[in-house]
Amino acid sequence: MRKYPRASLLALAALAAFALSGCFAATPVEPPAPTASATPVFASEEEALAAATEAYAAYQQAVDGALTTYEIDRLSKVSVGTALEEAVSSVAEFVESDQRQFGSSAVKVVSIVDASSLVDGSELDQFLQIYACLDLGGTDVLDGEGRSVVPAGSARVYPLIATLTWSDQASRLLVSSEESWDGKNFCA
Template identity: 35%
Template sequence: MSSPLRPARVGAFGAAAILTVILAGCATAAPTPAPSASPQSDPVFATEEEALAAAEEAYAEYLALGAEVASDGGENAERMAAVTTGAALDQERQTFAGMRERDQTGTGQQEFDSFTLQNHDADGSVTAYLCLDISGTDLLDSNLQPVSPPDRIERYPLEVQFETAPDGKLVVSQSRSWSGENFC
């Protein structure tokens, strides 16, 4: 059985702090990818496979750096500018500022799977669906005691948007809960 989700922005380590129930069940089918736009000029990615591989690599770097910043208690969150831009960077700044204010640190590494290309455009923008798994993470208070709720949801269906940075690498520009049926 599946249920609709409420849209929400999810930061690299912010999902570990989500306290409200976003979904109640799981469906087995991922959303159907939208067709790619027709390129007007030479596309950044020659194939869908190339766009998908670049997006997966960018998301892995995003999660790894987010885990590093979280383990530092949110200090030097500006490091996230290397893997995010726009709304995603703003969300990361807010998430890590909250961790600093609450004197929390993060442990563990988030993982992802079910990475599916939704679309990619000639300008190098990519949108993908994925399942974020936070089961290997925790938030700790200043006494190193866990503060994540024991009954938290540990897998989230996300829609993630990427943009091509000036250096040609993809960076996360937006991450939000998928508002359709849960495909995780």
Template identity: 30%
Template sequence: MRSRGGVLAAASGVVLILAGVAGCTDPPASRSTTLPSATERSKVSQFALSNKEALDAAVVAFERYVELANQIGAAGGAEPERLYEALTPELAEESIANFQRMQRDGLRLEGSSTVRGVRLVQQNADLVQVYACLQAGSTRLIDRTGADVTTADRQIETPLVVNLQPGDSGTLLISQSEQWPWPDNDIC
């Protein structure tokens, strides 16, 4: 049975639930993940984003998560608490445990993954769901001796279904991610 977090990446043979990695750049200034606050939502009868706004917010939120996971993985799992910025508390705790295991085992990631092909599935006041492709082709798992311990049979591209929900600060947080279950897909 898959955990609630699903599989976001087998970046290098170690399955890191929501511990995939991506580029370390700031999100484009034209996009914002900030959503109306709970107070603002309660003032209107229906909280709604356009499909474009929902997709843009989801892309920025997912890229932010991947950026954080990339930094934490490169640091050998150090300071995983930063994931609370991008994940719901339950999912953050699960991912933090994986990074702590990585740190304990003396592993670190080299390289970075990317996110591409993000498509909106559905959105409402409580959920934005997207399909996305996580590409981990340039990542390698390195042990404490400096040896590359990346497994040869890892997935280079992982198609995902990602759920995001508004957090207390009004930004989208990843609440669930699962590998797309059908092998014939055009996500990646």
């Protein structure tokens, strides 16, 4: 499975037209390391979905801001692990190539893949996975001279699978990984 955090997707779109062909079957990512407690965090899947939607939107907003301002401080408040590392790396790539994102992305559709460990407390691994459609139609990437580097006609809505981990310390969900979904495009 290829990993394409949203910022990397923008960078790829800037270099070449990016199209998801659905030729590969994605599998859910491995869960993060166990936490100290197996107490249920949410009373229902609906409550878990609402929290995940809010946390994932906050993550995307922080990434948007970082790709615009090159400030990465907010990223550690909404992400951990691979998601944080890849977001910071994407910002570094934008700095190196003198590119900035303008505009904001939008999370269009979110659905639960699995939230059982947060709802029933049956596992020590307290995480959930979601499917999300990330709409980059409201964004552009400009080079140092103010020219768009996003090819006309490139895909603007991407199906993703994201893992969010419960943080006892922060008392909220944090995005721990984000990958492109290589199966059938559920955003179309």
